[in-house]
Amino acid sequence: MSDPRLSRHTPRRLTVLLPVVGLLALAGCGLVLIALSTARVGLEAELVGVGAALLPVGPVVATFLWVDRWEPEPAKLLWSAFAWGACGATITALLINNTAEAVGDLLLGSGNGDKLSAIVSAPLFEEAAKGAFVLAVYLFLRGEFDGVVDGIVYAGLTAAGFAFTENIYYFGRAFSDYGFGDSTSPGVVAAFILRGVLSPFTHPLFTIMIGIGVGVAARSAHRRTRVLAPALGYAGAVVLHALWNASATLGSGTTFLTVYFLVMVPLFGAVLWLITWHRRREQRVIAAALPGMVEQRWILPAEVEPLSSLKGRRHWRSRVRRRSGRAAAAAVGEYQAAVSELAFLDRSIAAGTAGRTGQQHREELVAVLKQARKRAVLASAQRDG
Template structure:
């Protein structure tokens, strides 16, 4: 199912995109109403609000961590919030309905109800929950595939989806625990609520993000690769690893008195640490790629050397946004943020064309032209602020990379019938993009 998709899915028209967007938003909204009511019925009103308040605590730190990971080439908030909403609403509803159905079916068919519960926790829940969360990533992979620049995007989208899912699940667990404590009159220190809060919020808030990140990593690598076997097998491999890790985590309580601590200390923590190290390395690699590729555009005149240096530095970008906000308010800061995001996307687009094969090259020209036009229109406002931030951060302007083809001086982007020059030749082994038409009829290759 991860092979080449039909053209209507790979490049949907405007009408198709609108219909899909309306359908997805309606799905998330309706499932959100349904899951909140379902959880409230199971936990009671008091338990629902207690669980809601406690479950909110890890959400902001987790989202901030994944947002930090994606700072090199930030994804739009609309896409991130869609994934979080899908995880909290649609995926959670699918999981709770499917898990309850499977548990009832196995309890009716089994002679030992406790064995049926264990089987549902270890064999059914991981498959259902990871598949439901992966659906959000697959939707982005299908309808916004050209905007996925690699594994970092997959990790960020997976993190937001899983954070939303864990939020709803934590409401259910904490709300039920609070209801049990109310019925038994347990003190706070000895309460089930305190124990549940410690395990789910303090000890393992990263559990669901860790599982789903394996799926996101597989999809991100597949979106970037030019090799068909990689694009075919990496996504299901990542999903399979996510299900396996989830199943191991759920089975830890069945492995004896210390099974949970053994799995937590010997598996979960090392895997989490390794994934964090990999994520940091990916982020650094993205920033190096942005710096390298923007040199080509600086050499072509689309960017100034100081701008290119600032765009490759996250602190300089933040300083530029702060300077713009102090001078022109939030609209100016948003304009600078959009400019930096477009520049990073442009750099990663060019890098992706080097390693993504003919499919990436086919998308390169139109997407590059779109991003260059947006940058050129916003450069007069954002460029000076970024240059000033580069000076204040004491960043050395990058040495301009040689351009392998003559490049005309950039011109202001006019209407749709006229356009700016193509900034440099494609790497060896790829067809050179068609030249942009210049006002005087010239062109570059």
């Protein structure tokens, strides 16, 4: 949660102009992508592609929002991650991949450029384009990046946006070439089963490696780790992406299924385990910080138990919503998030990873916490009255 007072000291060109320019740039990229895709497959196929791509993206996005529950990141930042993946990263990768395909056809012979693009160019530059957003949040919005879970969330949503746009084209092209498909030729139904049912998490899985690497860097006080961890995460993402594309481009159906079941599925399970472990760790960090907050009189003793678990927090918000309305429940949610963020910041300060502005940020965050609690109490009291 960012302190609204900080915006007073930020030049208007940064708080207003840059976000507007960024949104216009992403919108322009999106329009260009739609125009290019429609020109290749036709309007009807494009509409089919959009409809089919919408189905898997919802559960994927919902999964990452579920992961991001202890200390929810700003909604505008999460949607910016998705928008960058869907527009900015996609058009960047498209331009580079098309160039690589043309160079491949020139050097290796006609028809071989697509293999070079799929196995070399796409893994290198698509993962770099997607990972750029995660790295930018870490470098320029350090207060919104607490560790591995945040890295996974930002990376996953960026990759979900990328996969959404990519699926529109793949589904549209399948429909344009084969229609819905039949027993002799695969169509959009087969493409949907492959990309939307069997492997909707492949792109997020690749980029999550970058998120984990940047998250490890955020939690480390060692300069070497802060450099090597993101680099190793990027290398892991590139290798997984290249392996996946090679199994689909060069291998047989057996090769593809082998990579799917022996590499991707176990790795996906390992990431789920890592997320579960880190969420439990976050819970322990928050629970350990609450008694100190009681001593400082920032929270009440009776609030320790409901603040110590996601279930307790959810029941608290539900109870306030029934009694005092949605606005009061939202205010309680902001208060809960401020408690979490202060607990994570105290951990960073103790570990020496908060940076030179850690103590200043803490003072600002304490003020945010107090204000959030006042708003929660006031909203509840006004509705009750």
